Each structure stands twice: as structure tokens, then as C-alpha cells.
Amino acid sequence: MIIGVPKEVKDQEWRVGIVPSGVKALVDAGHKVLVQAQAGEGSSMPDAEYKEAGAEIVGSAEVVWKRADMIVKVKEPVQQEIPHFRPGLVLFTYLHLAPIPDLTDALLKEKVAGIAYETVTDHQRGLPLLTPMSEVAGRMSVQVGAAYLEKEKGGRGVLLGGVPGVPPAKVVIIGGGVVGTNAAKIAAGMGADVTIIDVNLNRLRELDDIFGGVVRTQASNSYSIARATAEADLVIGGVLIPGASAPKLVTRQMVSRMKKGSVIVDVAIDQGGCIETAKPTTHSNPAYTVDGVVHYCVTNMPGAVPHTSTLALTNATFPYVMKLASVGAKSAIKSDEGIRQGVNTYDGHVTYKAVAESQKRPSVNVADLI
Ligand SMILES: NC(=O)c1ccc[n+]([C@@H]2O[C@H](COP(=O)([O-])OP(=O)(O)OC[C@H]3O[C@@H](n4cnc5c(N)ncnc54)[C@H](O)[C@@H]3O)[C@@H](O)[C@H]2O)c1
Numbered sequence: 001m002i003i004g005v006p007k008e009v010k011d012q013e014w015r016v017g018i019v020p021s022g023v024k025a026l027v028d029a030g031h032k033v034l035v036q037a038q039a040g041e042g043s044s045m046p047d048a049e050y051k052e053a054g055a056e057i058v059g060s061a062e063v064v065w066k067r068a069d070m071i072v073k074v075k076e077p078v079q080q081e082i083p084h085f086r087p088g089l090v091l092f093t094y095l096h097l098a099p100i101p102d103l104t105d106a107l108l109k110e111k112v113a114g115i116a117y118e119t120v121t122d123h124q125r126g127l128p129l130l131t132p133m134s135e136v137a138g139r140m141s142v143q144v145g146a147a148y149l150e151k152e153k154g155g156r157g158v159l160l161g162g163v164p165g166v167p168p169a170k171v172v173i174i175g176g177g178v179v180g181t182n183a184a185k186i187a188a189g190m191g192a193d194v195t196i197i198d199v200n201l202n203r204l205r206e207l208d209d210i211f212g213g214v215v216r217t218q219a220s221n222s223y224s225i226a227r228a229t230a231e232a233d234l235v236i237g238g239v240l241i242p243g244a245s246a247p248k249l250v251t252r253q254m255v256s257r258m259k260k261g262s263v264i265v266d267v268a269i270d271q272g273g274c275i276e277t278a279k280p281t282t283h284s285n286p287a288y289t290v291d292g293v294v295h296y297c298v299t300n301m302p303g304a305v306p307h308t309s310t311l312a313l314t315n316a317t318f319p320y321v322m323k324l325a326s327v328g329a330k331s332a333i334k335s336d337e338g339i340r341q342g343v344n345t346y347d348g349h350v351t352y353k354a355v356a357e358s359q360k361r362p363s364v365n366v367a368d369l370i
Pocket residue numbers: 118130131133134135137174175176177178179180197198199200203220238239240241246247249266267268269270271298299300301302
């Protein structure tokens with residue numbers, strides 16, 4: 001198989017889909033890997049390392065997309081990449097299609113097999129390709145939130161951990177999954193007063209065991225969320241309903257009742273956000289203020305720490321890349337339940353139910369198409 005690795009073009013996105021060690025393994029297995037010049041530069045992985053691993057370095061994105069059977073990327077394609085779509089192309093990347101009907105239209109029109117990292121499942125029906133980036137974003141959310149709580153960044157001027165004689169900041173984390181747990185770990189480590197809100201009581205039990213009382217847990221409902229957010233210095237949104245748009249759990253009215261200079265980091269913004277006043281931002285212009293509350297809503301947070309993120313991501317994605325290359329996409333989709341769950345578009349159809357429901361389109365079971 002010819003595998004193409006284009007340089008990411010999304011604003012401030014420095015990650016890359018395959019690292020040199022992955023290229024070597026693919027080339028050793030008899031595949032060809034085309035890497036766009038400087039694709040790994042932003043992750044401190046220069047062309048020379050890719051070349052040494054056996055990649056062919058290609059000057060333009062257009063040639064990479066044109067010659068490859070399968071494109072391995074990081075983020076969903078942006079406008080300028082859409083003209084590269086063509087029938088038969090396999091696209092393995094984060095897609096986050098639910099809030100982007102235009103991209104869905106383009107994938108359907110060109111009959112691209114769009115396999116989304118975020119819906120591939122493992123044997124425990126977990127989301128193994130979302131986990132590493134959620135770990136990064138969850139840990140980063142506290143680092144970023146602490147910075148925006150500083151006065152000169154528009155915050156209340158609150159130190160997350162407080163000092164002896166001054167209480168710490170109140171951090172409210174909505175969603176106690178991977179993002180939420182990693183955020184809680186860092187926030188508690190910095191000495192903050194941390195509450196995690198989740199709808200899944202069993203998850204709250206696990207969190208209670210994991211954190212041993214250092215972190216408070218709270219069942220999710222609009223009453224508990226309104227109360228907790230009104231008292232919070234930092235609110236972190238980490239809710240997920242797989243493949244679907246995030247529910248707007250913090251309403252505009254709740255935001256208006258938050259303390260002036262408090263901070264919201266809506267990590268779930270890549271699925272539309274779980275805060276009503278959240279809208280997607282970029283690393284170039286990451287934050288804005290509504291009702292005196294600072295909102296940080298960057299859709300690709302891990303892009304800010306590309307070296308760590310690229311290694312964490314490719315550790316998880318690479319076994320799937322190898323499988324898709326070795327047996328071919330169609331066989332891999334047929335034989336591997338986890339990869340099948342990742343297929344969001346195939347042969348002109350939406351094949352992931354939650355995406356179809358979010359966009360009010362029909363969906364088809366991919367097993368009926370192959
Ligand atoms: N912005 C970024 O750069 C970035 C990076 C990584 C992940 N994310 C996003 O962060 C979000 C969370 O990811 P994750 O890996 O932690 O997901 P996860 O599945 O591990 O956790 C989601 C949690 O939300 C909880 N939940 C669902 N409905 C809820 C409700 N009504 N109230 C409270 N909790 C509820 C679930 O029970 C679950 O514990 C996803 O949207 C993911 O795409 C964003």
C-alpha cells in the first residue's frame with residue numbers, strides 16, 4: 001500500500017500522523033510511505049529522520065494526496081484539503097464530523113472511506129485513539145486555566161493552589177472520563193479544591209476510589225451544575241457522548257451567574273462544546289470573554305505540545321495503520337470490529353449513527369456495504 005503523510009495545515013497544528021519509527025516498520029513490511037516535506041518539523045522530527053527510516057519525501061501536499069492509497073493525518077481536513085478527495089481514497093484521521101456537515105458532504109460526494117480516530121473502539125469498547133489526546137488535553141486544561149486566572153490574562157487573579165491562610169481556587173470538572181480524570185489529577189496536584197461532575201454513578205464511584213477523597217464527586221443534573229459553576233473559579237468541560245454533539249450542560253444563564261474573571265476551558269469544544277457560550281477558537285487567538293467570564297475553547301489543544309502529543313497519538317494509532325496497510329482497508333473493516341466502528345463515511349454513505357443523527361441524515365451499516 002502507498003501511505004501518504006501530509007503536513008497538517010490547520011492553524012498552529014504541529015503534530016504529524018506517522019513518526020519515523022512507524023515509517024520504518026511500514027517500509028520493512030513492504031509498503032511505501034510518502035511524507036510531505038517538513039511534515040514532522042513542528043514535532044521536532046526532521047525530514048532527514050524520515051528519509052533515513054525509508055520514507056520518500058515529497059514536495060507538495062497535492063502529490064502526497066494524489067499518489068497515496070491511504071492518507072494518515074491528525075486533524076479533520078480543512079477547506080483547502082477538500083479538493084484532494086477522490087473516490088477510493090482511505091482517510092485515517094480525527095474527523096469529528098458531527099458539527100461539520102460541509103466536510104461530511106465532501107466525504108460523501110467523493111465516496112471517501114473516512115475512518116475517524118475518535119470512534120475506533122477496543123475490546124472493552126473504549127476509545128483507544130481518543131484516550132492519548134484526552135490525556136494531554138485534560139492535563140493541559142488545568143495548566144491553561146491556571147494561566148488565564150492570572151490578572152493580566154483577564155482572570156480574577158487567583159492562584160490555583162492558594163497559600164497558607166488563603167483558600168485554593170475551586171475547580172469544577174464536568175465529565176469524569178479521560179479528560180476529567182487527568183484534569184483532576186493535575187488540579188488536585190496543584191492544591192486546588194476539585195469537584196468532578198458526571199452522569200455515570202459507577203464512574204463517580206471509581207473516581208472516589210482513585211482519588212481517595214481528595215476530589216469531590218457530584219451527580220450531574222442542571223441543579224448541581226448551576227450551583228457548582230456559580231461558585232467555581234475554573235470550569236473544565238470534558239463531557240462526551242461518542243460521535244454526537246456535546247450536550248449544552250452549562251447554559252448562557254449559568255455563565256452569567258459565574259464570578260467575574262472566572263475561567264471556562266471547554267475541552268469538549270471539538271464536539272461542539274458543553275457550555276452554551278463556547279465557540280471554537282485557535283491557538284493564535286485562544287480566548288474571549290462573555291459576561292466577564294474568560295472562555296478558552298481551542299479545538300486542538302494537544303497541538304500546543306506537539307512533541308509529546310505526536311508520540312502519544314502515534315503510539316496508539318500505529319497498530320491500526322499497520323493493520324489497514326497489511327490487509328487492506330476493506331478486509332480490515334470487515335474483520336476488525338474496532339476499525340469498523342471507526343468508519344464514519346463509506347462509499348457515499350454516513351456509516352456512524354451518532355454523526356447521522358446529529359446532522360439529521362440517514363445512516364447505513366458499513367457491514368452492508370462491504
Ligand atoms: N479540545 C481538544 O483539543 C480535545 C482534545 C482531546 C479530547 N477532546 C474532547 O474532550 C471530550 C471528552 O473526552 P474524554 O476522552 O474525556 O471522553 P470520555 O468518554 O472518557 O469521558 C466523557 C465523560 O462524560 C460523561 N458524561 C456524559 N454525559 C454527561 C452529562 N450529562 N453530565 C456529566 N457527565 C457526562 C461520561 O459519563 C464520561 O465519563 C470529547 O469531546 C473529546 O473529543 C478535546
